Amino acid sequence: xxSNTKNNKELLILRAAVRVFGQSGYHGSSxxxxxxxxxxxxxxxxxxxxxxxxxxxxxxQRLIGDYLIAGRPRxxxxxxxxxxxxxxxxxxxxxxxxxxxxxxxFQVHLREAxxxxxxxxxxxxxxxxxxxxxxxxxxxxxKDFDPGxxxxxxxxxVFGGLDExxxxxxxxxxxxxxxxxxxxxxxxxxxxxxxxxxxxxxxVPRTDSLHGPA
Amino acid sequence: xxSNTKNNKELLILRAAVRVFGQSGYHGSSxxxxxxxxxxxxxxxxxxxxxxxxxxxxxxQRLIGDYLIAGRPRxxxxxxxxxxxxxxxxxxxxxxxxxxxxxxxFQVHLREAxxxxxxxxxxxxxxxxxxxxxxxxxxxxxKDFDPGxxxxxxxxxVFGGLDExxxxxxxxxxxxxxxxxxxxxxxxxxxxxxxxxxxxxxxVPRTDSLHGPA
Amino acid sequence: xxSNTKNNKELLILRAAVRVFGQSGYHGSSxxxxxxxxxxxxxxxxxxxxxxxxxxxxxxQRLIGDYLIAGRPRxxxxxxxxxxxxxxxxxxxxxxxxxxxxxxxFQVHLREAxxxxxxxxxxxxxxxxxxxxxxxxxxxxxKDFDPGxxxxxxxxxVFGGLDExxxxxxxxxxxxxxxxxxxxxxxxxxxxxxxxxxxxxxxVPRTDSLHGPA
Amino acid sequence: xxSNTKNNKELLILRAAVRVFGQSGYHGSSxxxxxxxxxxxxxxxxxxxxxxxxxxxxxxQRLIGDYLIAGRPRxxxxxxxxxxxxxxxxxxxxxxxxxxxxxxxFQVHLREAxxxxxxxxxxxxxxxxxxxxxxxxxxxxxKDFDPGxxxxxxxxxVFGGLDExxxxxxxxxxxxxxxxxxxxxxxxxxxxxxxxxxxxxxxVPRTDSLHGPA
DNA sequence: TATGAATGAGCCTTCATTCAT
DNA sequence: GATGAATGAAGGCTCATTCAT
Numbered sequence: 001x002x003s004n005t006k007n008n009k010e011l012l013i014l015r016a017a018v019r020v021f022g023q024s025g026y027h028g029s030s031x032x033x034x035x036x037x038x039x040x041x042x043x044x045x046x047x048x049x050x051x052x053x054x055x056x057x058x059x060x061q062r063l064i065g066d067y068l069i070a071g072r073p074r075x076x077x078x079x080x081x082x083x084x085x086x087x088x089x090x091x092x093x094x095x096x097x098x099x100x101x102x103x104x105x106f107q108v109h110l111r112e113a114x115x116x117x118x119x120x121x122x123x124x125x126x127x128x129x130x131x132x133x134x135x136x137x138x139x140x141x142x143k144d145f146d147p148g149x150x151x152x153x154x155x156x157x158v159f160g161g162l163d164e165x166x167x168x169x170x171x172x173x174x175x176x177x178x179x180x181x182x183x184x185x186x187x188x189x190x191x192x193x194x195x196x197x198x199x200x201x202x203x204v205p206r207t208d209s210l211h212g213p214a
Numbered sequence: 215x216x217s218n219t220k221n222n223k224e225l226l227i228l229r230a231a232v233r234v235f236g237q238s239g240y241h242g243s244s245x246x247x248x249x250x251x252x253x254x255x256x257x258x259x260x261x262x263x264x265x266x267x268x269x270x271x272x273x274x275q276r277l278i279g280d281y282l283i284a285g286r287p288r289x290x291x292x293x294x295x296x297x298x299x300x301x302x303x304x305x306x307x308x309x310x311x312x313x314x315x316x317x318x319x320f321q322v323h324l325r326e327a328x329x330x331x332x333x334x335x336x337x338x339x340x341x342x343x344x345x346x347x348x349x350x351x352x353x354x355x356x357k358d359f360d361p362g363x364x365x366x367x368x369x370x371x372v373f374g375g376l377d378e379x380x381x382x383x384x385x386x387x388x389x390x391x392x393x394x395x396x397x398x399x400x401x402x403x404x405x406x407x408x409x410x411x412x413x414x415x416x417x418v419p420r421t422d423s424l425h426g427p428a
Numbered sequence: 429x430x431s432n433t434k435n436n437k438e439l440l441i442l443r444a445a446v447r448v449f450g451q452s453g454y455h456g457s458s459x460x461x462x463x464x465x466x467x468x469x470x471x472x473x474x475x476x477x478x479x480x481x482x483x484x485x486x487x488x489q490r491l492i493g494d495y496l497i498a499g500r501p502r503x504x505x506x507x508x509x510x511x512x513x514x515x516x517x518x519x520x521x522x523x524x525x526x527x528x529x530x531x532x533x534f535q536v537h538l539r540e541a542x543x544x545x546x547x548x549x550x551x552x553x554x555x556x557x558x559x560x561x562x563x564x565x566x567x568x569x570x571k572d573f574d575p576g577x578x579x580x581x582x583x584x585x586v587f588g589g590l591d592e593x594x595x596x597x598x599x600x601x602x603x604x605x606x607x608x609x610x611x612x613x614x615x616x617x618x619x620x621x622x623x624x625x626x627x628x629x630x631x632v633p634r635t636d637s638l639h640g641p642a
Numbered sequence: 643x644x645s646n647t648k649n650n651k652e653l654l655i656l657r658a659a660v661r662v663f664g665q666s667g668y669h670g671s672s673x674x675x676x677x678x679x680x681x682x683x684x685x686x687x688x689x690x691x692x693x694x695x696x697x698x699x700x701x702x703q704r705l706i707g708d709y710l711i712a713g714r715p716r717x718x719x720x721x722x723x724x725x726x727x728x729x730x731x732x733x734x735x736x737x738x739x740x741x742x743x744x745x746x747x748f749q750v751h752l753r754e755a756x757x758x759x760x761x762x763x764x765x766x767x768x769x770x771x772x773x774x775x776x777x778x779x780x781x782x783x784x785k786d787f788d789p790g791x792x793x794x795x796x797x798x799x800v801f802g803g804l805d806e807x808x809x810x811x812x813x814x815x816x817x818x819x820x821x822x823x824x825x826x827x828x829x830x831x832x833x834x835x836x837x838x839x840x841x842x843x844x845x846v847p848r849t850d851s852l853h854g855p856a
Numbered sequence: 857t858a859t860g861a862a863t864g865a866g867c868c869t870t871c872a873t874t875c876a877t
Numbered sequence: 878g879a880t881g882a883a884t885g886a887a888g889g890c891t892c893a894t895t896c897a898t
Contacts, residue, residue, distance in 0.1 A: 458870080458872080459872060459873085471875080
């Protein structure tokens with residue numbers, strides 16, 4: 001119960017931090033802002049986080065951590081290769097579309113100059129990068145993707161593309177549906193990672209399952 | 215000459231700002247830091263820039279402006295379609311590899327939460343985005359690219375991919391050559407934007423051909 | 429037993445406070461530090477002491493109180509005059525050498541600017557001062573000391589000398605034996621308070637004779 | 643002129659600091675208090691002193707430094723031995739009586755637990771201690787003082803006695819004249835450091851020169 | 857134009873103290 | 878009595894910006 005209480009308050013603070021950071025950015029937000037958003041006293045935040053930097057690092061850990069924990073099994077349930085890549089893209093966009101505040105906070109702070117924050121965020125991101133690379137590797141093994149594919153580079157294209165799509169959407173004020181871009185983006189990327197025409201075993205399917213009943 | 219002097223001092227300040235922002239980030243740098251790097255007095259900066267925000271906005275304007283001014287003719291000298299897309303990718307990577315400080319300053323501050331900065335940078339970026347989209351449109355017209363290509367989306371993939379490649383390189387401490395990634399990245403993106411296999415009119419050339427007369 | 433329990437806990441806290449104050453000083457120590465040193469909860473301290481200031485005042489009371497209670501009979505067992513003065517000096521140094529933490533806490537906080545603490549400590553110190561003055565007065569009466577001695581002033585020399593000796597020893601990191609200074613210091617002070625050469629009834633004895641039967 | 647301006651402002655701040663520290667103590671005073679006492683803005687203090695600790699250290703340096711610079715020649719003008727010792731005592735008391743605020747600030751902060759302050763003050767104090775020890779050594783050589791005198795110990799008695807006299811006077815609210823204690827204190831100390839009766843070459847003189855025309 | 861001292865608002869962080877359990 | 882989470886006032890320090898020279 002004590003641990004539950006602690007987790008609850010911690011979560012309360014992190015939720016407030018997402019909102020405030022998402023709106024004003026890390027440097028534009030004060031601890032007092034976050035406390036007031038959370039409905040608690042300033043000092044209380046320091047019972048759960050030692051420094052302001054820790055807040056945003058914990059935010060990333062929590063967000064990506066939850067995402068990965070929830071996402072990995074769903075991904076691995078898909079056949080390696082195109083289906084799994086498609087799922088990844090859909091999940092990524094779905095995740096951010098599902099929470100505008102998280103998206104805003106995430107996109108803005110992904111690159112932060114403060115070295116402490118940078119170093120705190122890096123290992124979390126790396127996990128995600130590795131997951132993408134594994135999907136690419138498995139796709140090569142499954143003969144869906146070009147056997148000569150530079151996996152590191154392709155990962156950058158995949159992540160960079162996803163990231164830019166989400167960032168544009170955030171900056172546009174969420175004026176359109178992210179999920180609608182999942183299929184077209186997948187098709188683009190799928191063509192990039194697929195080998196020559198002869199390797200086109202899989203037709204590019206729709207992500208219907210995400211859009212409604214098959 | 216007065217205007218020349220003014221431009222000189224302004225440039226001096228901006229050059230100092232690139233270095234300082236590139237190293238410590240916008241929020242980690244003070245006006246005093248920049249003045250000292252430029253070898254001038256703090257107050258002098260305010261003779262050329264009204265606010266700190268203006269500095270970084272001017273930085274982006276100058277950087278991308280120069281890049282576009284220098285790059286456009288070189289791009290348009292290439293045939294529309296794959297060659298021009300390849301040139302774009304090469305130029306982008308070449309540009310950042312040529313100046314580590316510019317690269318650092320650019321990558322870190324591309325997404326900045328401060329609304330004033332955000333709004334100041336946006337129109338500049340948009341120019342670049344539009345240039346990319348034009349390359350894509352021209353490539354469709356030239357029958358190199360898929361006629362059904364979603365140009366807005368493809369632009370995001372192209373820019374996102376380039377951006378992620380540069381960011382990774384910056385975060386790695388510039389430990390490898392960016393230019394070496396130009397060809398492989400182009401091949402990936404080229405496959406993405408090309409239509410079906412039947413449209414492959416152009417073989418994928420080497421980038422060396424871009425650097426001088428064959 | 430309830431009172432006993434209370435006294436025990438109070439003592440536990442004071443003992444922890446000596447250690448913590450001795451190491452970090454009053455202003456460098458938090459109530460939480462003391463509680464943690466005592467192995468109790470922060471709030472518990474407030475069941476025994478209303479304010480942080482009370483802690484250090486109680487500390488002085490306890491320390492000097494115990495010292496006086498234990499010391500007075502031992503002092504009064506000595507003949508008035510030189511022997512008793514010698515005993516005082518020996519006891520003072522012995523007391524602090526016996527407990528480095530007490531010494532550190534005492535020396536540093538003897539002069540504290542906080543008016544509440546100052547006023548709280550003063551009456552306790554005054555007791556000690558009066559005891560010294562009585563020793564001097566008795567010594568005059570016993571014809572050991574100069575009949576024209578300014579007792580108030582001599583008290584300051586005696587206490588100031590003792591205090592400075594202990595402070596130096598504390599600041600040196602207790603690198604030498606305090607007790608070894610008892611005799612030499614006594615000799616100096618004895619000469620100061622003794623009248624002309626003709627009054628030198630007592631030869632200056634060794635301190636060892638004070639520690640048990642010869 | 644620039645250096646003069648700087649010194650002036652620095653001095654202004656230090657003077658304000660003496661007053662504020664003297665009244666409320668280091669820990670009871672805020673930088674804002676000092677700034678307001680000096681009639682300047684908070685931030686201005688940081689143009690002259692990097693940290694709050696530096697303020698009090700500079701205070702000691704300035705005070706004791708000035709005292710030593712002014713005092714040394716006056717001391718050395720006196721014949722070694724009793725006259726010089728007498729002069730020292732007179733000067734010490736004279737110095738503090740001359741500036742109640744300095745006295746208050748000095749006495750309270752001589753022993754400060756904060757390690758940075760402690761270490762900053764130490765070398766300054768050591769200078770004073772060494773000066774006293776030299777006076778004692780020279781007095782031995784001059785055959786005024788006991789050749790067997792433990793100079794280190796005697797220094798502690800001299801300084802401790804002076805210090806306690808000043809502290810008592812400060813705590814009493816400066817209710818009496820310090821200078822009136824110079825002669826009696828000298829007499830006490832002189833007897834302490836003088837050897838046996840046979841060494842009493844010098845009669846104990848009055849410090850008349852300080853009190854008026856001989 | 858150029859300077860750089862001065863300003864003062866603002867923010868992170870600490871910690872004595874309280875209080876519900 | 879005992880706990881320790883919560884409070885919120887307070888303070889050190891930074892730094893964008895101004896302005897007298």
